[in-house]
Amino acid sequence: MPxxxxxxxxxxxxxxxxxxxxxxxxxxxxxxxxVAIVGSYGLAVWIFQMVAGPPTG
Known part of the structure; x- marks a missing residue:
């Protein structure tokens, strides 16, 4: 119905x-x-790395 x-x-x-x-x-x-989505993802990765430590290579 329009x-x-x-x-x-x-x-x-x-x-x-x-x-x-x-x-x-x-x-x-x-x-x-x-910008909000990319920034939120970056913040989540940063917080995760503070808790779990940096990635190992």
């Missing part, structure tokens, strides 16, 4: 808002999420 949004906003305003949301997600949220 969702209909009944607004009185002109289509140009809606398109501009959609572009803003797209650019915000692309250039702010996605990179921030990637």
């Amino acid at each position: 969702v209909q949004v009944s607004t009185n906003e002109p289509e140009q305003v809606v398109r501009r808002r959609e572009w803003f949301v797209f650019l915000f997600l692309t250039f702010v949220v996605a990179p921030a999420t990637a």
